[in-house]
Amino acid sequence: MKVVLIGVGQAGGKLTQRLVEFDANMDFNAVQGALAINSAKTDLQSLDLDTVLVGQDRVKGHGVGGDNELGAEVMQDDAGEVMNALDGRITARADALFVVAGLGGGTGSGGAPVLIHELQRIYEIPVYALGVLPGQGEGAMYQANAGRSLKTVIREADATLLIDNDAWHETGQSVGEAFENINQQIAQRVGLLLASGEAVEGVGESVVDSSEVINTLRSGGVAALGYASAGASEDSGENINTVTSNTRQAVLSNLSMPKATDADSALLVVAGDADRIPRKGVEKARRWLEGETGSLQVRGGDFPLDSERLASLVLLGGVERSPRMQEFMERAKEANKQETREEDPAEMFHNDEIDDLF
Numbered sequence: 001m002k003v004v005l006i007g008v009g010q011a012g013g014k015l016t017q018r019l020v021e022f023d024a025n026m027d028f029n030a031v032q033g034a035l036a037i038n039s040a041k042t043d044l045q046s047l048d049l050d051t052v053l054v055g056q057d058r059v060k061g062h063g064v065g066g067d068n069e070l071g072a073e074v075m076q077d078d079a080g081e082v083m084n085a086l087d088g089r090i091t092a093r094a095d096a097l098f099v100v101a102g103l104g105g106g107t108g109s110g111g112a113p114v115l116i117h118e119l120q121r122i123y124e125i126p127v128y129a130l131g132v133l134p135g136q137g138e139g140a141m142y143q144a145n146a147g148r149s150l151k152t153v154i155r156e157a158d159a160t161l162l163i164d165n166d167a168w169h170e171t172g173q174s175v176g177e178a179f180e181n182i183n184q185q186i187a188q189r190v191g192l193l194l195a196s197g198e199a200v201e202g203v204g205e206s207v208v209d210s211s212e213v214i215n216t217l218r219s220g221g222v223a224a225l226g227y228a229s230a231g232a233s234e235d236s237g238e239n240i241n242t243v244t245s246n247t248r249q250a251v252l253s254n255l256s257m258p259k260a261t262d263a264d265s266a267l268l269v270v271a272g273d274a275d276r277i278p279r280k281g282v283e284k285a286r287r288w289l290e291g292e293t294g295s296l297q298v299r300g301g302d303f304p305l306d307s308e309r310l311a312s313l314v315l316l317g318g319v320e321r322s323p324r325m326q327e328f329m330e331r332a333k334e335a336n337k338q339e340t341r342e343e344d345p346a347e348m349f350h351n352d353e354i355d356d357l358f
Contacts, residue, residue, distance in 0.1 A: 009108025071110025104134030104142030147332025243281030264318025
C-alpha cells in the first residue's frame with residue numbers, strides 16, 4: 001500500500017519520521033512522501049523531514065501551548081501554504097494519505113481535523129488518520145483535547161487508526177522512554193501493514209495487497225491494529241499452532257486499542273518465509289478471528305518475507321463500540337467538564353457533551 005504521510009504537531013512529526021525510517025530500513029518503498037507540520041519551530045528543527053511552519057503570524061513559531069482551538073485556527077489560516085507544500089508529493093502512485101497526530105496536544109489535535117477536511121476536498125484517494133490517544137496520567141487538558149479532536153477526526157477521515165498510549169506503556173518506564181517505545185512499536189506494526197503486498201520476498205499462496213487494507217477500513221469509524229510474532233519451524237506443517245497462537249495474542253493482548261474486538265471487518269496478515277507459512281494455520285486463525293470479532297468480513301493473506309519468524313498482523317475496522325473507546329470518551333467528557341468548570345462553574349450543567357472543534 002503506497003502512502004503519503006503528513007505529521008501534524010510534535011508527536012505526529014516524530015512518529016512520521018519513525019515510520020519513514022522503518023520503511024527505508026526495511027526497503028519496503030511503501031512511503032512515497034512525507035511532510036511534517038507544526039506551529040513550534042524548535043520541534044520541526046529536530047526532524048529529518050521536509051517541514052512547514054504554520055501560525056507564524058499568530059504564535060511566532062512558539063507553538064499554541066496546548067490550545068487545540070488555536071491549533072485548528074492556525075492550520076485553517078495557513079491551509080493554502082500547506083497544500084502548496086504537498087503539491088507534487090501526492091502522485092497517482094499513492095493509494096492513500098495518512099495524517100499522523102497525537103490527539104492530546106494543541107497543534108496536532110486541533111490542526112489534524114482541519115487538514116483532513118482540506119485534503120478530502122481536493123483528493124479522491126482515501127484520507128486516513130493515525131491518531132495517538134493520551135494515557136490516563138497525562139492530565140485533564142490532554143484528555144479533553146483528545147476527546148474533541150477524536151470526535152471531529154472520525155467525522156472527517158475515511159477511517160481513524162487509533163493507538164492508546166496506555167496499551168504499550170511498560171511499567172517503570174520514564175515518559176521519554178515510554179513515548180520512544182510506543183513510537184517504535186507503532187512504526188513496526190503500521191510499517192508492516194503499509195508494506196503488505198509492496199515488498200514481497202518469495203511467492204505466497206494468497207498475497208495481501210493494498211485493496212485488502214482499504215476494504216477493511218471502508219466501514220469507517222475507528223480501527224485498531226494488533227501484532228505478535230514467534231520463531232517458526234522450517235516445516236510449515238509444524239507452524240499451524242504458531243500462526244493461531246500469534247493471532248490470538250495479537251488480538252487479545254497486543255491491540256493498539258485493548259479489548260476492541262467487536263469489529264465490523266478484519267484483515268489477518270501472516271508475515272514470514274513463504275515456505276514456513278501453513279495454509280491450514282492461516283485459515284484456522286481466520287475462522288477464529290471471525291468468531292472473536294463477530295464479523296463475516298474477515299480477510300486473510302500472506303506477506304512473504306525473508307525471516308525465521310512468523311508474525312500475525314491483525315487490522316480491525318469499525319471498533320468504535322468497544323469498551324475501551326467508551327471508557328476513553330467518558331474520561332474525555334469528564335475532563336471537558338473540568339476544563340469548562342474552571343471557566344464558568346454554571347456552564348457544565350447546561351452542556352455535558354464534547355463539542356466538535358469546527
